Amino acid sequence: MTNYKKTLFAGIAGVLMCSNLYAQETNFDLSSQRSEKQDVLPVPGRKIDHQGLVINPTPQKLSFIGNEKLDISQGFILKDKQKKFTNDLNFVIFNKNGAKLIVDFGKKVAEKQKVKDVSGAYALNIHKNGISITGYDERGAFYGIQTLRQLLESPIAVNKQLPYLEINDYPNLPNRGVVEGFYGTPWSHEVRMSLIDFYGKFKMNTYLYGPKDDPYHSCPNWRLPYPEKEAKNIKQLIEASKRNRVDFVWAIHPGQDIKWNEEDYKNLVNKFNWMYDLGVRHFAIFFDDISGEGTNPSKQTELLNRLTDDFVKVKGDVSPLTVCPTDYSKLWADPTEKGSLAIYGKTLYPDIKVFWTGDVVCSDLTKETLDFINSRIKRPAYYWWNYPVTDYVRNILLQGPVYGLDTSLTKKEVCGIVSNPMEHGEASKLALYGVADYTWNIAAYNALDNWERGLNELMPNARDAYRTFAIHSCDTETGYRRDESWETTTFRLANWTDEAARNLEREFEKIENVPAEIDKGCTNQNLMKELHPWLTEFGKLGTRGKRAVELTRIYRTGQNDTLFWNKYIQNLMSKEDRKNYEAHKSGTMKLQPFYENAMDDMAHEFLKHLTGEIPMDYKGIGSFGNSSTTQTKLMLDNDTTTYYTSGIAQKAGDWIGVDLRTIREVSEISILQGRNSIDDVDYFDHAVLEYSENGNNWKALTGELEKQYVIHWNGDPVKARYVRLKRLDSKRTNYASVRSFEVNPLHAENLGFKLETEDRQQALYAFDRNLGTSFECSESIVFEVEKGIKSYILLTNRLSTPLKCKQLDAKGNLVSETILDSPFSKILLENKNVEKIRIEGTAEIFEIIAEKE
Structure with missing residues (x-):
């Protein structure tokens, strides 16, 4: 159900304007489902001393x-x-x-x-x-x-x-369990069997089998029987479910290509009969995440009612059907009497259960959202909770507490709750431990205590290490945010205290040791296999975080520029480091941001110390909840394959911009909106470019910009500290994304001196007063010496081989030659006849700083 696959359609707003169209007609933009809130609420509850008696779910x-x-x-x-x-x-x-x-x-x-x-x-x-x-x-x-x-x-x-x-x-809710309804790699048969035993042990009674990437569950093969091997596996799942007193609910997803005719009705009945012969006695039909004629709610209810009469009642031992409607979220549901949900309420047999995800696709369970849906479908809704599912952030592993569920609800408001987990089934057990507890005894549910108990259940021989990993692996970073690292206090460079630094350093040391401790103590090898890539990156995060604290101590002494720079580059993440971390993230709320901010703050202040000027390392800003985070660096990294994304739906008044750190003369601005410049949906399609000196009074630089991915402004210089792209009136509700946001981009003709190298455009990053950029020199770089310069500071990454530095006169004759074998090098000009500096060799050059006489 959490379908975040990229589509090229026009958007949800246009659909909802037309009362005669259903919520997911042909022009429906599935990516607009991604409108989760980004409120990060603290975990409720408290840890309890159970005095040696641990029972989950909590008895009444x-x-x-x-x-x-x-x-x-x-x-x-x-x-x-x-x-x-x-x-x-x-x-x-x-x-x-x-x-x-x-x-x-x-x-x-x-x-x-x-x-x-x-x-x-x-x-x-x-x-x-x-x-x-x-x-x-x-x-x-x-x-x-x-x-x-x-x-x-x-x-x-x-x-x-x-x-x-x-x-x-006794249980509070009649239906309690799990829906395997995520996009991505379906669970293995072994993991499914393990999970069914887990459901039984903790009194969950429902397993809905509906993996989106099972071709016989969805189109095009929903009309066909399962092949022999897959059918045998399903029989084993049913037998395991019976042993654990779990209802195995087989779901079909026919809506994308179903035809409302007798032929497809017979196809559906045939498929149900085949599944019945395999042992299925509980059935569901999913009409989620579709477009076209399959979205017709009248046809959907007609089908469900007819199946009830022709199949469920005739068989006699089949339970009432369950359905996921096309309008499964308030985000796009038509609330009127003509809407799909109202049609369900008026026409659907009352014993058929109806799924609902809440106000948005991934959202908290509240009384208000149930009042909305129940008043329309005329029955208590069946809550499909999209947690801990991560098919929209597949580089995240959610290991935090289960919360966001109203503890005053009863079966009169909600007939049941199923959790949609991650594609990592074993790692989902920690969350399912909480779902089992909540759905059994709602009023007594204690989120934090449940999590503390669950850690011990999953990894009793390495509980403390697992807790360290889990407490820093909770947040989605975008979308449905979860609290993370709530016991850890981080700080910025300006707020350093020795005590805070020691505490944080100890935490990073713990993190560094976690992979080895879990590897030693975890007896569940399938769980270990799922955790391993994240644990590897988690340990590296501990190392670089600890080094960042150590480096800050060195920086604060201000005594040795060479020592600081050598230590600084040793703690920089390489492109490979970043690629690996991005693939398996943790610590996104506090730990990695501490590292990023500490390194950036020190780089800024160090460059300011060396040049005596405010560096050009601009900061991303904006109106979105993540606008002040390190994610905005993705639009300032000179890499158009990466992008900053808002993570929530755009709305009136939203904007994305940069802080230039001081008032500067601005004469050129270049912006690349969206994830591409052709057909992406995540951008401001109606906007204006503005500037301000103080962040309060804004003036327009352009007229209204309509559907422009590429924005370029040149003009008479204006004084500004802040520049932004502001959204104007629009029906678009997608995310907003920016690949590049450049203010006063550096051009070779503006350098003030001549530059010769294999890639002159890239070489400009060696002179842009920004340590966040660099030039990969593969052969040599030659630059003209400006008048009044006495020396240069060369800042590079670690050197695989020494560099040659040649000082040349006006005719190109060699004046002197030296070897540079340190990442921090000072080049003193031999005499006033030196006109050019030639640096030969392979190096990543962060900055070449001219020092005046």
Whole structure:
């Protein structure tokens, strides 16, 4: 459902203007679904001392009976009254001399134990006569067994004794589980089987099978039966689900190419019959992320009702259908009586469950969003929570707490919740541990405590290292933001304190050691395989963060420019470093920004110290939530293959610009909007270019700019510190992206001296007063010596071989030759006859600084 694939259509706004069009007609822009909020709210709850007793989900009622304990050192003697649960108790030792364990279920016995008349409810009692588990139904007794299993795994049972207690427990919601509905690589069969066991252990009862990249789930092959191997796998998934008392719900996604005729109706019924023969008894139909005639809500409800009559009721053992409507988010849903949701409410059979993602695609579960949807579909919605899914940020691994879910809800407002996880199934378990807890006992849900317990569940032998990784691997950076690194305080160069630096340094040292500790302690090899690429980059982040703190200490002494520069370049990320980090990010909210800001701040101040002038390393600014972050550097990096993106929908008054750091004369501005200059949807299609000296009073440099990806302004110089591109009236709701934002770009003719090299345009970066840019010199660079210059400072990256520096007179004769073997070199002019400097060799040159007499 979280479809962020790039499309070339006109946009959602134009669709919603026309009441006779459905929400995802042919011109619907699927990329406009990406309008998530960027509010970063703190994690609610607190860590609790459970005194050795850990049960997930949190029971509705648990009472200790005195201080006595039951001896279980001899194991158990089982009395399985319904002959159903022997295979579910493989975690206990059976012994005729053991403590009694009675398992039973049924309405009559449950009523005697005051078990709530809800599927999944149970009572578990531990007393002097042994342990009794009574379920309202078979599923309830199974859940009681899972609670016993967790009791035995808890520290409280380490001495083979269990305290006398009574548990009376039941789920708040009838549908609790997972939808495999993400885009990207589907889970392996092994991971699916592992996850089903996980669902059962933590009392989740629903697994919706609907991977978008399964060709037999979606078009074009939804009409065809599964091949033999895939069909065998599905049968095994169904069998595993039965063992874990999980409803395996098979979903089909036919809407993109379905024809509303008898032929396709028969195709659908045939597919359902094939799946029924494989063992499927629960079915769903997804009409999400489609365009064309398949979006017709009247046809959708007609189909669902007919399937209910012809298939569900005829079979007799098939549960009511579930549907994902095309209008699954308030972001584009038509709220009127003519809208798709209202049509669902008026025409769809009342027992068919209807999915909803909330105000936007990835959003919090609130009473307000449920009021909106329920009033239209005339039933409690089925919440499809797009968390911890990362198909829109596949370089992120979400390991943070589960929160953003209203804890006052009941089944009257929401009939169930399913989580759409990451393509990394094992790594999704930490979040699913929280979803299981919330959906079972909503009012008691404690997000932070659940997360602390979940860490131990997933990695008991390396919990602390896993916690360090997880607390710094929470945020999506764009889109549905999550709090991250909330126990870590970072700072800017100007706000340095020794104590803050020591604390941060210790945290980076911990981070540096995490990969080795998890590699040693993690026993789940599939989880380790998923985590490994992120752990590798996480350890590197610890190293460069620690070095940044050390480097700042050196910088603050101000005693040795050579030492500082040598240490500085040692801690720079190479292109390969950046590529690897971008592919597997963590620490995006505080840790990596600390590194980036520390290095940038020191570079700025160091260059200012060397030149006596304010450097030209401009800063990105704007109206979006991430405008003050390091992401804006992507439009200032002289690389048009990278881009800054707003991460949320553009709206009236939004703008993107640069801070020139001081008032300067501005005579030229060049901007590349969008991710390309041909057909991208993420740009301001109606805008104006403005400037300001103080950031408050803005003046226009251009007239209204209509649908311009490439913007170039030349004119009489104006005095400005701030320049921006401002959005004017527009129906566009896409993100805004900028590949390049150049103010007073440096040209060779403006240097004031002659320059000779293999790539003169690139060589300008060696003279642009910006240490964030560089020139890759592969042969040589020759530059004319200006009058009044006594020396030059050459700042390079690490040198693989020494450079030759030749000083030449006006005729090109050699005046002197020296070897430069240090990244920080000072070139003293031999005499006044020196007209040119020639530097020979291979080097990345950050800056060549002229020093006046």
